Amino acid sequence: MVSIKDIAKKAGVSISTVSYALNGSPKVTKETSERIQAIAKELNYIPSAAARSLKKRETKIIGIYLTNYSGAFYGELLQGMMETLSKNGYELIVCSGKESHRFLPERMIDGAIILDATYETEELLSHAERGHKLVVMDRRMDHPNISQVLLDNKAGATLAIDHLAEKGHRKIYVLKGPEISFDARQRLEAVQKAVQRYSQVEYIELDGDFNKPSGEAAAKKIHQEFSEPVGVFCLNDEMAIGMYNYFSRTNLRIGEDVHIIGFDNIEVSQYIQPRLATINYSKHKWGSLASELLINLIKKKKPEHERINVSLIEGDSVRNR
Template identity: 70%
Template sequence: MASIKDIAKQAGVSISTVSYALNGSTKVTEETAAKIVAIAKELNYVPNAAARSLKKRETNIIGVFLTNYGGAFYGQLLQGIQDTLSSKGYEMIVCSGKESHRFIPERMIDGAIVLDYYFSSAELIRHADAGHKIVVMDRELTHPNINQVLLHNTSGATLAIDYLIEKGHRKIYAITGPEGSYDATQRIEAVRQSVARYSDIEYQELPGDFNKPAGEKAAEQITKNFTTPVAVFCLNDEMAIGMYNYLAKTKYEVGKDIHIIGFDNIELTHYTQPRLATIDYSERKWGAVSAEHLLKLIANEKAENERIYVTLIPGESVGNISSN
């Protein structure tokens, strides 16, 4: 691969002159610049993007760090981020895994949006101390170079439990999320607080992992111990869909024997039969707002921490217990 040094040798000029010419500097005459550009094309010269970005201290690329890419959740979220970034001349790379964390200190990106519980808070603080701009979507961190755009998890979980209780349910399961997940922790803590307000609730937690197999496993355990109709709050919709999948192979009916409510209102839930009750918010807006806040940080503009509000979507998956 041709280098600036090769171009300089063939053009009979210094390396700095080639650099000036390729970057459109007025320090080089038009005639010399044209000659250098022609030689660069002839040699199929490709600029070293990493070196250029280190010199300019900008790449116009934003890193989006996710725990994983699984499930139907991330599509709208990433679309919201991309729409906002592209409108401002930025591109994004989507990363997962600890090796990608080096993109921040190596300045391969101009800023980071983090929804990755494998990314430690201490590591993010270190990067912020070094001047890197970061938006977190999955934790609470206070730092001038870090902004928070979080879901109202507590409100959502409280809405879900109150909905089940209003429908007359007194035997309630909660299917938890992955250990270390901020959203899962916030939701299950709100569930416990909501249930504690009532003295006549039979409450039990089953382990989950925000995926369909976890929902299937929970449904299997619930049906093995089934005696009377129960209500189940799945801390995300993926697990609720897993429960539907398992129950479809049994004699138990959703909305009659097993009453289910989820969280996220992913598109797939719109087609479930019966329609899944769930907690709704705009994933696209969550992503868009996160991108907006990061661009403000990069521009050294003030950006207040923000929470994305949630609402309840009723569904036939939760029936009135008195009618059963």
Template identity: 40%
Template sequence: MVSIRDIAKKAGVSMTSVSYALNNNPKISKKTTEHIKQVAAELNYRPNAAARTLKARKTKKVGVFIKENKGIFFGDILAGIIETSAEAGFDTVVCTGENATDSLADGSVDGGIIMDDLITYDEMMQLADAGKKMVVLDRLFYHKNVRQVLLDNQRGATQMIEHLLTFPSAKTYIVTGNQDNFDSQERLKAIQKVIQHSPPPHSVQILTGEFELDGGLEAAELIMKEWTGEPVNVFALSDSTAVGMQRLFQEHGFVIGDQIRLAGFDNNLLSQYVTPPLTTVDYSTRSWGNEAATVLMALMTQKEAHHSLIPTTLMKRASTNND
């Protein structure tokens, strides 16, 4: 099926321009409009049902744009979005894949909640400039048609590193997520700020991992190799990373909470049921989804809509104190 993205690529214009041309919007020149329509005809483009009826009515659908729909994390956020959207009379559509944002551009959905870092800044700007209403959960983005509903990463990371630095230790290791991950970047910024303003000496090493169960295994191997016999702190910026590391540490005979004080971030189910339970940063993923949908509804109905921060709370458990 030919999309407006395909037309834009062949015509050498933006998706916004294609949308304008197909809807006879005077914001672009007659020459450009004719060129785009010619390309559309050559590609045998046929607008979908939502696009054909967009002028007559709204679709009453919200698009949730995610890179991967897997795990409890996305499931709980999605549940919150569905719940709040349904209360407002909107259906929720999960949009994934390379051309996912076409559903926003062509009017298949009325607004979007963005959790896909593969959607670029330029793509977001084109959609926003075309009047598409969006809420972002994974980046900073400032536009009159976009609002941010972000996790308070900096508060959570600040509380955790301050907690860990109260313990005497030979070294503190920080295990991040992918370098392009927004949440990981924000958590690391907060940690670095605390360390810079804390009394020395602090021996801190930053290791790169992934927000997956096996995403910190290389870091764990390095930590065990460098261990001198004195307790060390390990702050993995995701519970999944921390739980995978905890298993490897224990397989090699290390005592969690004593020799290695281990902490994560997310308070997912795994963190509560490992032994010892994982010290972590708690927040409600369902409430995050609720808030994202609430803000989008306000934005789409021209009501007052503000940026929002989802609160975080430090959860102290036995993995950082084995007394």
């Protein structure tokens, strides 16, 4: 690999002169700088990103840490992040797994956005203590180097239960999410509180994992127990779509026998029939705001705690009992 020593030797100048020229320093004349740039191009010189970031103490790269890449959830979220970062001169990389945790302490990225339940809070705090800038989207944290932007999960879950109850449903299943998920825990807590207001409602919890197979498994159990029309709140849309898949192979009809509401309003929700009732929020705005808060931290502004509002989208998957 060609180094600046090779360029300096061919140009007949010092290594420091080559460094100044390649970094656009006014310490070298325009003529010398152009000659050195031409030699670098001729030798196919590629500057070391690691060395450059150590010198400038920045990479202009932000990492988003995700638990996994499955499902239809992440597209709009990442697009919102990318657009905001791009406007501010940053690029985005998607990270997952333990090996990528070294990117922060090794300063391979300038900051990180966290939506990864497997990233331990203690480890994040240790990074923050060392001055690294973070935005968390999946937990509450209080630190001068950490901002947070969270969904209003509790309001959304309450809207869903109220909608089913107001439509006259007296038997309500709730399909839970993975226990490791902050959003799933928040939604379930709100559900458990909301159903207490409806003494006439029979409330049943089913295990789920935020994916279609767990939705199908839960639908099978509901089918086996079916004796009257029921309401179902799936804590995300992926599981609701899994239920659609299962019930399409049975004599039970969604919106007539089984009334389903989801959470997330992913794109496919508006195209399936009957249209899925769900809890909506702007994933694009969520991602954009997370990026904005991180840039503010990098600019040494104070940490902020923001919330993303939610709303109910009615659909024919939930009708009057």
